[in-house]
Amino acid sequence: MGENATTHHTNSANNGANDNQIGFKSRVSVIGSGSWGSVAAKLVAFNTLNLSSFHDEVKMWVFEETLQSGEKLTDAINRTNENVKYLPGIKLGKNVIADPDLDNAVKDANMLVFVTPHQFIDNICKSLVGKVRSDAEAISLIKGMEVKIEGACLISTYISEQLGINCSVLMGANLANEIAEEKFSEATVGYRNNREIAEQWVQLFTTPYFMVTPVQDVEGVELCGTLKNVVAIAAGFVDGLDMGNNTKAAIIRFGLREMREFCKLLFSSVKDDTFFESCGVADVITTCFGGRNTKVAEAFARNGGKRSFDELEAEMLQGQKLQGVTTGREVYEVLRHRGLLELFPLFATVHEICSGCLPPSAIVIYSEKKNIFPV
Ligand SMILES: NC(=O)c1ccc[n+]([C@@H]2O[C@H](COP(=O)([O-])OP(=O)(O)OC[C@H]3O[C@@H](n4cnc5c(N)ncnc54)[C@H](O)[C@@H]3O)[C@@H](O)[C@H]2O)c1
């Protein structure tokens, strides 16, 4: 494996000052190792092996757990080169090294890929404060947001503020199991100001079967990835009620419209064009037809809302996590706080169904309401 760096750092919060020299190679760490985290590591590892500007090795932080066999997940990944629990049957690349020690996994890395379920990012960031290189660049593949008393905060902003580093995002129509099998997909990198950094992320993720497009609209890209999970839950209810494709298409259209209005409510800078990128309409389509949120919401509706999402998630996903129910609650809190629930009937109804205040069939009653926003 290529440990042929011209500079090698041993202290954890390195400032990178020695790295502005010819021959510097970037080091990549992936923080998270669920199904998408493992695929992200595979994509990145393919490129670090082939691009001379990167160290070959990609560290992947694993939230450690013990498998039924008694073996640690990290040991199993390093022994088999597969994430036997979250992405079985897929070789990650021999240059992917699983590490259960978060500090060690990020040490020396100047490119950090964050890809955990969003409910865990708070603790992860807190434990990383002071541990990452001050010149590191981050990218978030996390679909979700942080909602605090003071308001909603994008995950990329949260990472940026906690760790004092810039954070871009990568979102898109990306069902992990399909990309793992190298079926063609697209994704969108959202960046703030620095096009050069965006190009580096594009280069790191692009493969012959994964086409990545940069868009200067970090908020629009990230919020699309976040909000589509709420629409996915609504689509699952429609499936569970056997309402058919026309109803589902209507729900998708209403959902996209509320996504756009919610984005613009939070950030007036969000661009309409962003909704036509992979992170927008394409992700809504794939997630509403093949995503976990939709599948579990379908089961919820088929059970008449009598089995909780937590119970169905544990049974159907075996350790994988849903984002849509939590995000639905977070969106609801933002809207309630601003007195705008009436303007977002789909989002509001999704949360009220998930929390047991309304039956799943209420999603159809919603669809009979008039258009709220001017089209
Ligand atoms: N799976 C997909 O198809 C897909 C595609 C695009 C984006 N995403 C997004 O990527 C993010 C990561 O999802 P995923 O699919 O890789 O994960 P996952 O749902 O497949 O797996 C859950 C992960 O959470 C970890 N975990 C459990 N408890 C934890 C804790 N207390 N602290 C930290 N980690 C813990 C598990 O070890 C596992 O790695 C999510 O925001 C998701 O929306 C997923």
Ligand SMILES: O=P(O)(O)OC[C@H](O)CO
């Ligand atoms: O399986 P889901 O519902 O978490 O969706 C996965 C991806 O976000 C689809 O792009």
